[in-house]
Amino acid sequence: MKLFRHLVASVFTVALSLLLLGASGDRARFNDLGHRMMCVCGCNQILLECNHVGCTYSDRMREQLAAATQKESNDENILQTFIKEYGTTVLAAPTMRGFDKVAWIMPFAVFLSGALLAIVLIRNWKARQAAHAGPRGAAETLDRYREQARRETSL
Amino acid sequence: MPLFGSFALLLALVLSAYCLFFGAIALRQQAIGIQSDRLAETARRAGIAVWVAVAGAAFALVWAALNNDFSVAYILHHTNRDLPTPYKFAALWSGQEGSLLFWALLLSTYGLVLRLRHKVDVKLTAYASTILAAVQLFFLLLLNFAARPFSLVSGTIPPDGNGLNPLLQYPEMVIHPPMLYLGYVGFAVPFAFALGALIMKYPGEKWIHITRRWTMVTWCFLTCGIFLGAHWAYSVLGWGGYWGWDPVENASFFPWLTGTAFLHSVMMQEKRGMLKTWNVWLIFSTFMLSILGTLLTRSGIINSVHAFAQSPIGEWFGWFLLLVFVVCLFFYIRNRDHLRSEHRLESLLSRESSFLFQNLVLLAACFAVLWGTLFPLISERVQGHKITVGPPFFNRVTIPIAMFLLLLTGVGPLLAWRSTSWASLKRNFTIPVMAAVFTAILLVAFGVRPWEDAAHFYSLMAISLGALVTATILSEFLRGGRVICLHTGQNLLASMVTLTRRNTRRYGGYIVHFGVVVIVIGLAGAAFNQQKEQELGFHEQMQIGPYTLVCDNYTQEDNPNYGIEYAILNVYKNGNPIGQMFPAKKFFKASQQPDTIVANHSTPIEDLYVIYAGKNVDTDKPIIKVFINPLVMWIWVGVWVLIFGTVVAMIPSITAAAVPSLQRVRPVTVALPVNSEPVEAGD
Numbered sequence: 001m002k003l004f005r006h007l008v009a010s011v012f013t014v015a016l017s018l019l020l021l022g023a024s025g026d027r028a029r030f031n032d033l034g035h036r037m038m039c040v041c042g043c044n045q046i047l048l049e050c051n052h053v054g055c056t057y058s059d060r061m062r063e064q065l066a067a068a069t070q071k072e073s074n075d076e077n078i079l080q081t082f083i084k085e086y087g088t089t090v091l092a093a094p095t096m097r098g099f100d101k102v103a104w105i106m107p108f109a110v111f112l113s114g115a116l117l118a119i120v121l122i123r124n125w126k127a128r129q130a131a132h133a134g135p136r137g138a139a140e141t142l143d144r145y146r147e148q149a150r151r152e153t154s155l
Numbered sequence: 156m157p158l159f160g161s162f163a164l165l166l167a168l169v170l171s172a173y174c175l176f177f178g179a180i181a182l183r184q185q186a187i188g189i190q191s192d193r194l195a196e197t198a199r200r201a202g203i204a205v206w207v208a209v210a211g212a213a214f215a216l217v218w219a220a221l222n223n224d225f226s227v228a229y230i231l232h233h234t235n236r237d238l239p240t241p242y243k244f245a246a247l248w249s250g251q252e253g254s255l256l257f258w259a260l261l262l263s264t265y266g267l268v269l270r271l272r273h274k275v276d277v278k279l280t281a282y283a284s285t286i287l288a289a290v291q292l293f294f295l296l297l298l299n300f301a302a303r304p305f306s307l308v309s310g311t312i313p314p315d316g317n318g319l320n321p322l323l324q325y326p327e328m329v330i331h332p333p334m335l336y337l338g339y340v341g342f343a344v345p346f347a348f349a350l351g352a353l354i355m356k357y358p359g360e361k362w363i364h365i366t367r368r369w370t371m372v373t374w375c376f377l378t379c380g381i382f383l384g385a386h387w388a389y390s391v392l393g394w395g396g397y398w399g400w401d402p403v404e405n406a407s408f409f410p411w412l413t414g415t416a417f418l419h420s421v422m423m424q425e426k427r428g429m430l431k432t433w434n435v436w437l438i439f440s441t442f443m444l445s446i447l448g449t450l451l452t453r454s455g456i457i458n459s460v461h462a463f464a465q466s467p468i469g470e471w472f473g474w475f476l477l478l479v480f481v482v483c484l485f486f487y488i489r490n491r492d493h494l495r496s497e498h499r500l501e502s503l504l505s506r507e508s509s510f511l512f513q514n515l516v517l518l519a520a521c522f523a524v525l526w527g528t529l530f531p532l533i534s535e536r537v538q539g540h541k542i543t544v545g546p547p548f549f550n551r552v553t554i555p556i557a558m559f560l561l562l563l564t565g566v567g568p569l570l571a572w573r574s575t576s577w578a579s580l581k582r583n584f585t586i587p588v589m590a591a592v593f594t595a596i597l598l599v600a601f602g603v604r605p606w607e608d609a610a611h612f613y614s615l616m617a618i619s620l621g622a623l624v625t626a627t628i629l630s631e632f633l634r635g636g637r638v639i640c641l642h643t644g645q646n647l648l649a650s651m652v653t654l655t656r657r658n659t660r661r662y663g664g665y666i667v668h669f670g671v672v673v674i675v676i677g678l679a680g681a682a683f684n685q686q687k688e689q690e691l692g693f694h695e696q697m698q699i700g701p702y703t704l705v706c707d708n709y710t711q712e713d714n715p716n717y718g719i720e721y722a723i724l725n726v727y728k729n730g731n732p733i734g735q736m737f738p739a740k741k742f743f744k745a746s747q748q749p750d751t752i753v754a755n756h757s758t759p760i761e762d763l764y765v766i767y768a769g770k771n772v773d774t775d776k777p778i779i780k781v782f783i784n785p786l787v788m789w790i791w792v793g794v795w796v797l798i799f800g801t802v803v804a805m806i807p808s809i810t811a812a813a814v815p816s817l818q819r820v821r822p823v824t825v826a827l828p829v830n831s832e833p834v835e836a837g838d
Contacts, residue, residue: 099534
C-alpha cells in the first residue's frame with residue numbers, strides 16, 4: 001500500500017514539476033520571439049499569425065525582427081527595442097517583472113488557496129465526524145458492503 | 156413597419172412592467188395569506204403577451220430588411236439590396252440594436268415556455284416568472300430608450316445600404332449567434348428559479364429537478380454556440396486557428412465554465428443535500444457572468460476584434476449587473492438558513508470531494524480567463540499604461556488547470572460516495588493508469604518529445620490523460636453492462652444500451668466526458684502544426700510535410716455582391732493526387748471589405764488548410780499560405796459526441812418496471828452497521 005502511495009506521489013510530483021517548467025525548447029528564436037509579440041495594426045493577432053493582406057505593420061515588424069535576431073543575441077534586448085518603438089502593448093503577454101507578475105501569480109494563487117481551504121475544511125469535518133463515529137472497524141465494514149452493493153447492483 | 160415595431164416594443168415594455176409589478180404584488184399578498192390568484196393569473200398572461208409583442212417587433216425588423224427599407228438606420232447600416240435573403244434575415248442579430256432585440260425575443264420565448272408550463276409548480280413558477288419579467292423589463296428599457304432598432308435615418312434616404320460585415324456572410328454565422336444567445340439568455344431561467352426558490356424558502360430540491368433540463372439545454376446551446384464560433388473562425392478568418400482568446404470569445408467561456416460546474420455540483424445537492432449555498436451562488440454567478448460578458452462586449456471598455464461599437468449601453472449593463480448582485484446578496488443574507496447543508500464531506504477520497512475539486516478547478520479556470528481579460532484595464536489603472544494579455548498568457552495559465560480537470564474527470568467516476576478506501580482506489584485505477592502510461596510510451600515512440608518542447612509535453616499529458624478518462628468510462632460501461640448481461644442474458648452491447656437507458660443522466664454524462672476527451676485530443680494536435688507561405692505562379696509548386704501543391708491556374712469572377720479571386724491548386728500527398736483545392740479571397744462591394752475563403756482538406760489525421768493570402772503586386776503571382784493542422788477534425792467530432800451525450804442525459808431514464816427482463820435481477824440484501832446511512836450505488 002505504501003509503495004502504491006509513493007508511486008502516485010512521485011508521478012504527481014514529476015508531472016507537476018514538468019508542468020510548471022514550461023520549457024521553451026530549441027525552436028528558432030525568430031519563431032519564438034514572433035509568437036511573443038502582437039501585430040499592432042489592431043487585429044489582435046500574434047505577430048507571426050497576422051494574415052491581413054496589405055497589413056501596414058506585420059510585414060515591417062517581421063523584417064525588423066528577422067534583422068534583430070541576426071544582429072542581437074539577447075532576446076530581452078530585442079523585445080525592449082520593440083517596446084520602445086511600438087509601446088508596451090506589443091508584448092503578447094505580461095512580463096515577469098513588477099506589477100505584471102501579479103497577472104501570472106493570481107490565477108494559481110486563487111486556485112491553490114481554494115484547494116487548500118477545501119482540504120482543511122474536509123479534514124475538519126472528518127475529524128468532527130470521527131469524534132461522533134461508531135465502533136472501530138465500522139468504516140472498513142461499510143467499505144466492504146459498499147463495494148459489494150456496487151458490484152452487484154451497478155445497473 | 157418601423158412604426159409598428161416601435162409600438163410593439165413599447166407595448167412589450169408596458170406588459171413586462173405589469174408582469175413584474177403585479178406579479179410581485181400577487182406573490183406578496185399570497186405570502187401574507189390574501190387570496191390573489193386572479194391577479195397572479197393576469198401577470199402570467201401579461202408575461203405571455205410580452206412574447207407576442209416582442210415577436211411582432213422582431214418580425215417588423217426582419218420585414219424591413221427583406222424589403223430594403225433603408226429609412227431604418229439599422230437596416231441601412233447592416234444590409235444592402237444585393238445581400239442574399241438568409242443574410243438579410245441574419246441582419247437581425249448582426250448589429251448592436253438588432254442583437255439586443257433578438258436577445259429580448261429569446262428571453263420572452265423562454266418566458267413563454269416557462270409560463271405555459273406553470274402547472275409543474277404554480278407557486279415556484281410564479282416567482283420565476285416575476286424574476287424573469289424583471290430581466291425582460293431591463294432589456295425592453297434598453298430597446299426603447301438606449302439602443303432603438305427602429306431609429307429612422309435623418310435627411311435623404313440612401314438608395315442602397317452599407318451591407319453586412321463580410322465576415323458574417325457565411326452559413327455558420329446564421330446559426331452561431333442564435334446558439335450563443337440561446338445559451339446566454341437561457342441561464343436566466345435556472346437563475347430565476349434559484350432566486351425564486353431562495354426568496355420563498357422552497358423546501359427540498361424540486362427547483363433543481365425542474366431546472367435541470369433547462370440548464371442542460373442552455374448549456375448545450377452555449378456549447379454549440381462556442382464551437383460553431385470556433386469552426387467559423389477556423390473556416391473564415393484564415394489564420395489557421397479556431398480560438399484566439401479574444402475578450403468576446405472569453406466572455407462566452409465564463410458562463411460555460413460556471414454552468415458546467417453547476418451541472419456537476421447540483422448532483423451533490425440532489426444526492427446528499429450538500430452544497431446548497433454553493434449551487435445557488437454558482438447559478439447566480441453564471442447569469443451575472445452572462446451579463447458581464449455582454450457588458451464587456453458592448454461597452455467598448457475592452458479591445459476586441461468582435462466588439463460592437465463603443466456605446467453608452469455598457470453603463471446600463473453595469474448598473475443592471477450591480478442591481479442583480481445586490482438583490483441576490485440581499486435574499487441570500489435574509490434566507491441563508493434555508494440553505495444549510497444536510498451532510499458534510501467525510502473524506503478527501505470520495506465522489507463528493509472529486510465534485511468539489513472539479514468545481515474548484517472550473518472556477519479557477521473561469522477566474523484565470525476573467526483575470527486575463529480584465530488585466531489590461533487593471534494594469535492601466537495601476538501602472539498607467541495598457542498591456543496586452545494574449546494567447547501566450549491564456550495558454551500557459553489555463554492548460555495546466557485543464558490538465559488537472561481532465562485528471563479529475565477520469566478519477567471522479569471511480570470514487571464512491573462518502574468515502575473510498577485505498578484498496579478500492581488501487582483496484583479501480585490499475586487499468587486506467589496503465590492505459591495512460593501505455594499511451595504516453597506509444598506517443599514517445601512515435602516522436603513526441605516532451606522534454607524538448609512544452610507544447611509536446613502538454614500534448615503528451617492531454618492525450619495520456621484522455622486515455623485514462625476513456626479507460627475509466629469504458630470500465631464503467633463494461634462493469635454495469637456485465638451485471639445486466641449476467642442477469643438478463645442479453646449480449647454485452649445490448650446490456651450497455653439498457654444500462655444507459657436505466658440511468659441516462661449518469662451514462663449520458665459519461666458520453667459527454669468522452670466527447671470532451673475527443674475534443675482535448677483534437678486540441679493537443681495544435682502542438683504539431685506546420686505552416687509555410689510562398690508565391691505560386693502557373694505550374695509552380697510548394698512542399699509542406701508530405702503534401703505537394705501545384706498551381707494549376709488563378710483567376711477571378713464578379714457578381715453584384717462581391718468580386719472573387721482564387722487559385723486552383725492540384726494537391727498530392729506522397730506523390731499521389733488527392734484532388735484540387737480552391738482557396739479564394741472575396742471583396743465585398745457594399746462594405747468595401749475583403750474576406751478569406753479557406754480551402755481545407757480535412758482528414759482524421761490532419762487538415763491541409765490553404766489560404767489565398769492575396770497577390771504580390773510586383774510579380775502578379777498569388778501568395779499561398781498553407782498549414783498542416785493535425786487532429787482538428789477530432790474537435791468537431793468531439794462536439795457531436797458531446798451533444799449526443801447531452802441529449803442522452805436529457806432523456807428520462809426507464810424504470811426497472813418498464814424492463815421486464817430486469818425483474819429477474821437477484822435482490823441484494825446488505826446488512827449495514829448501526830447508525831450508518833444507506834449505501835448508494837452509482838451516480
